[in-house]
Amino acid sequence: MIAPYEIRAVEHLGGHCLRLTFADGLVGDVDLSYRFAEPMGPVFEPLRDVGYFARVAVDPELGTIVWPNGADRVFPNNGDLVAECLAPLGHLRGSTTRRQ
Numbered sequence: 001m002i003a004p005y006e007i008r009a010v011e012h013l014g015g016h017c018l019r020l021t022f023a024d025g026l027v028g029d030v031d032l033s034y035r036f037a038e039p040m041g042p043v044f045e046p047l048r049d050v051g052y053f054a055r056v057a058v059d060p061e062l063g064t065i066v067w068p069n070g071a072d073r074v075f076p077n078n079g080d081l082v083a084e085c086l087a088p089l090g091h092l093r094g095s096t097t098r099r100q
Contacts, residue, residue, distance in 0.1 A: 006063030012054040043071045
């Protein structure tokens with residue numbers, strides 16, 4: 001069974017912005033730049049660099065986004081990413097969302 005929050009595709013949009021495609025067809029753009037305003041620990045420090053952040057990929061086994069250094073917990077879980085993508089429906093953060 002496929003969880004609806006599994007991420008199937010990711011596209012770097014520039015800066016710390018990503019377009020995420022979830023298993024249920026939800027496609028949302030999310031700006032994660034605010035996540036780097038505070039110290040996050042050594043595994044996340046490389047992600048502050050936009051060039052390194054752009055190396056994001058989907059781990060097909062985990063159904064989440066990851067980076068080459070093993071960082072995969074920018075959000076505690078994919079449900080938080082879905083909430084971030086749905087935020088525009090509640091007029092939060094200014095991201096965009098649509099279904100494919």
